[in-house]
Amino acid sequence: MNVTPDPFAGAPDEALLIAFANGDAQAAHALTVRLLPRVVAQATRMLANAAEAEDVAQEAMIRLWRQAPEWRQGEALVTTWLYRVTANLCTDILRKRRGGVSLDQVDEPADGTPSVTEQLQTKARMQALSDALAALPERQAQAVALRHLEGLSNPEIAQIMDISVRSVESLTARGKRALADIMSGRKAELGYDDD
Numbered sequence: 001m002n003v004t005p006d007p008f009a010g011a012p013d014e015a016l017l018i019a020f021a022n023g024d025a026q027a028a029h030a031l032t033v034r035l036l037p038r039v040v041a042q043a044t045r046m047l048a049n050a051a052e053a054e055d056v057a058q059e060a061m062i063r064l065w066r067q068a069p070e071w072r073q074g075e076a077l078v079t080t081w082l083y084r085v086t087a088n089l090c091t092d093i094l095r096k097r098r099g100g101v102s103l104d105q106v107d108e109p110a111d112g113t114p115s116v117t118e119q120l121q122t123k124a125r126m127q128a129l130s131d132a133l134a135a136l137p138e139r140q141a142q143a144v145a146l147r148h149l150e151g152l153s154n155p156e157i158a159q160i161m162d163i164s165v166r167s168v169e170s171l172t173a174r175g176k177r178a179l180a181d182i183m184s185g186r187k188a189e190l191g192y193d194d195d
Contacts, residue, residue, distance in 0.1 A: 013078035014071070021068035028065065035079065036061060039086050045149040046090040046142075048130040056089045076159065083152070084160040087142055094134065094141075132182040140175035147172050 008016055008030040016034075019027035039060050043053035063085050064078070133141045139161070146157045147168075154168045161168065 014073060017064070017068050017071055017078055018073070020065065021071060031078075032061060035064075035082060038079070039082060042083060042086050042150055043090055046087065046145055047093060048126060052093060056086060056093070059089055060086045080156060080159050083146070083150075083156070084162075087146065087160060091138060091142065094138070098134065128183065128186055129179075132179050135182055136175055136178050140171050140178065143168055143171035144175035144179065148176075 008027060011030075013031060013034065016027040016031040020031065036057060039057040040053055043056040043060075044050055047053050047056065060082055064082055067081070133145060136144070142161060143157060146152045146160060147154070152160070154165045154172075157168045157172075158165045163171075
């Protein structure tokens, strides 16, 4: 079996985006394969709803393709730009939800390995976290989610949120304290009573 090597392996995201802007559909495919799972994961964590997350990811990628012809090299990383767009789209949905609609349930894991009890507990914990994040001020919730759920660095978050690193640190610290206060009364209920 003769496997053709990926011509874009190791190419920076920006190079693929520029190649797409110049008409290279294979570059677009390679960039989509590379970035789409990350965008879906970010949106799923922020929204706790797989269907909405997929819609957000699709819209974020469409916006990236529209931006490609005007992309200014060296101004921002493609991933940073995409994280910001995704976060903004999710924030819009969360704002609409806060108008009176509660957060949707988190989908149960597809893997049947955990017991039913473990699945229910995980689901309850994710819902509690989603509810607690929804109770935070919007910017705190976004900073906490990007830092502790997405694993981004403070400078990356600062770029995404268009604020200083010091502001990220402050938002994250206040958000974590507020989350701890919100969740403290629910430790036993969520199975954290032995901590």
